[in-house]
Amino acid sequence: MTETTASVTAARPPSDITKRSLPASLVVHALLIAASLLMLYPLLWMVSASVRPENEIFSSTSLIPSSIDLSSYVRGWTGLDVSFGRFFWNSLVISVLVVTGNVIACSLTAYAFARLRFAGRNFWFAIMLGTLMIPYHVTLIPQYVLFLDLGWVNTILPLVVPKFLASDAFFIFLMVQFFRGIPRELDEAAMMDGCSAWRIYWKIMLPLSLPVLATAAIFSFIWTWDDFFGPLIYLNDMNTYTIQLGLRTFVDSTSASDWGGLFAMSTLTLVPVFFFFLFFQRLLIEGIATTGMKR
């Protein structure tokens, strides 16, 4: 599964298209279009429900609202004691810090595994791959006790600091795969010229690895942005809530009858993810295809 990067986006030779009859192609297209609509329908319905007048939300299954009414957004934004602006800001801060931590710490680790020779390298590499398989529930409770003792509960530190210690083994693995594909002659030549390992990492490896760093950054951002479990455990003061927690509070609060506001805020939480998807889908899809990813 490692050599697929190049071919994922490459066009196939059209050897079999020429031989296929037109009707067969049309049938496949028709099926795929129907399937696409079915897949997107719930999402489109949610977006359209968020801009409808309140009385129209459940009375129609069509996607086209009779009139555009943005009052749901205004109501939803201030529907809780703390405004959604605050939740967005909190989510943004955590996500940006996690991205920074992952890119720095995982690239350092991956460089050591991919390029440096040291006693015990294969042993540690096997251990690192092993941590990919272990469900985090095993470390959850002692970690919680540890962060509680440190006085970190109800701050963003438990969600951010581990990332600076390369706790996301998945990204280490992704970067090792990429670093191994960079020609060894480059760092060997630099080594001959008396470059230190640090300089090679900084001046050669990182600049040549921008695609994989970007992929790791984008996935980090999206997963952190969507993360519910971590904030649920560590953040209990509404002022520190992320948007996921804010949205869940909105569902449970008395404003649960405010469906318009709920769909409006739900739509807003998906906007950043959708933006990344729109602009970087090739990177994301290649990232998945090369490593075989879970989500």
Place this chain on the structure above:
Amino acid sequence: MSNAMRTPAGAISVERYQGAVAEGRLRRLWNANAPGYLFLLPWLVGFFGLTLGPALISLYLSFTDFDMLQSPRWVGMANYVRIATADPKFSAAMDVTLTYVVFSVPFKLTFALLVAMALNRGLRGLTVYRAIFYLPSLLGGSVAIAVLWRQLFASDGLVNAALSQFGIEGPSWISHPNYSIYTLVALSVWQFGSPMIIFLAGLRQIPQDMYEAASLDGASKFRQFYKITLPLLTPVIFFNAVVQTIEAFKAFTPAFIISGGTGGPINSTLFYTLYLYQEAFGNFRMGYASALAWILVVIIAIFTAFSFLTSRYWVHYDD
């Protein structure tokens, strides 16, 4: 010849000589290994401090009673015995989770493979389709999607509105204990995008001329699928199946949101991780929750080991 000439060159004592050699060896060891370990340092600190250490502590805690207020009290195997023999909620959670795994994984993979094969015919607009099918996977983990799902399958939701067009009166899916888990299965299947992309990458590895040769020999499309596509894809199928199964065991957010954190109605959506969360952070039975966590690890480990052991009978790695 003077005396000085008869003394060994650079006369130093044996001890000093050996000391110098040892020092040289140390320096060489240091020079060879220090850069690697310095680069590895953050990860090593994280591994010992946040993974290995906590894992061992939670193993210890699983043999104790621990409520975070008093220090842990050793109870031996009591937690495990209670889980195995006297905990109806554990059985319910196991039931729900296995149902979820058994239904969601095969359907998800089947969809992923079918769509990947449809997309692998060199169609125009491939990238657009691929993007559309992948989008739900990317958005899937969020609370917003779980909220949307809850509404779709509500008694006055979109699904029942669609059914009523055909004169069918649908049940209240999410609040009916017989159906609620299947709304979560549907949510999982809706997110077939990631395995689909991996299947697409796998399908592209299959040489086109194999199909052409089979066509010339008069093999039907179905026979080509059965004799070429399936065997050559087995490594990818295996990979997807293992990853998706482990993920399904760990599912949490949708069940939490759809059931309001309860796992209801009547424990019908009590995913294993949701039960673990309730025990740890609802009832503060940290020792018991640690035992639950270790049982989850053992289940996943057994499943993974079993997969790898049986894989040699059906997974073909061409060398």
